Amino acid sequence: GDSVTQMEGPVTLSEEAFLTINCTYTATGYPSLFWYVQYPGEGLQLLLKATKADDKGSNKGFEATYRKETTSFHLEKGSVQVSDSAVYFCALSARTNAGKSTFGDGTTLTVKP
Amino acid sequence: NAGVTQTPKFQVLKTGQSMTLQCAQDMNHEYMSWYRQDPGMGLRLIHYSVGAGITDQGEVPNGYNVSRSTTEDFPLRLLSAAPSQTSVYFCASSLSGVGTDTQYFGPGTRLTVL
Numbered sequence: 001g002d003s004v005t006q007m008e009g010p011v012t013l014s015e016e017a018f019l020t021i022n023c024t025y026t027a028t029g030y031p032s033l034f035w036y037v038q039y040p041g042e043g044l045q046l047l048l049k050a051t052k053a054d055d056k057g058s059n060k061g062f063e064a065t066y067r068k069e070t071t072s073f074h075l076e077k078g079s080v081q082v083s084d085s086a087v088y089f090c091a092l093s094a095r096t097n098a099g100k101s102t103f104g105d106g107t108t109l110t111v112k113p
Numbered sequence: 114n115a116g117v118t119q120t121p122k123f124q125v126l127k128t129g130q131s132m133t134l135q136c137a138q139d140m141n142h143e144y145m146s147w148y149r150q151d152p153g154m155g156l157r158l159i160h161y162s163v164g165a166g167i168t169d170q171g172e173v174p175n176g177y178n179v180s181r182s183t184t185e186d187f188p189l190r191l192l193s194a195a196p197s198q199t200s201v202y203f204c205a206s207s208l209s210g211v212g213t214d215t216q217y218f219g220p221g222t223r224l225t226v227l
Contacts, residue, residue, distance in 0.1 A: 032212045043218035051213045093212035103155040
């Protein structure tokens with residue numbers, strides 16, 4: 001079945017540091033890939049997505065590129081802020097199963113001033 | 114737009130009790146789903162619905178029932194609560210359920226079963 005593997009956390013960075021959170025996936029066909037973010041006490045919200053190979057999703061300074069050859073969708077940000085502290089989830093949705101999403105385990109990011 | 118709303122925010126049950134978690138959305142989305150979130154395990158799909166009157170099981174359906182009588186509402190029923198159902202429950206909706214759709218999540222219900 002489909003699966004998503006995220007780098008293990010937690011991740012602690014200083015403000016303005018570079019962020020990478022690795023995500024690799026296993027799926028049949030051509031899934032859509034997502035990064036969701038969960039702030040403390042809240043539900044998940046979409047951060048960015050890519051729906052086909054070589055697409056780059058971007059939002060709020062975060063970027064991720066859909067790499068079919070390496071089955072990866074790594075999240076990057078050039079300069080993190082304290083307000084980026086949250087849990088980040090990588091997810092995929094296969095085109096043929098009514099949009100049921102498979103989520104990674106989540107990576108907790110803490111940014112210190 | 115209120116988006117996706119869930120009630121209650123917190124609930125404590127005793128083993129064997131039953132209850133219903135409420136979920137509603139005002140975005141006219143066809144697809145709705147329930148997930149549970151356990152520490153270090155991401156989100157796991159419990160049940161989902163592709164439209165009013167149509168529901169199906171997800172990855173972890175045992176101990177839960179759902180129905181979808183309207184487009185807006187998708188309640189989750191715990192028939193006889195067990196400590197293993199202690200978790201945070203999220204309801205989500207998307208426009209049509211196709212793989213490219215974004216899912217919109219509610220704020221969650223934190224359930225403790227004693």
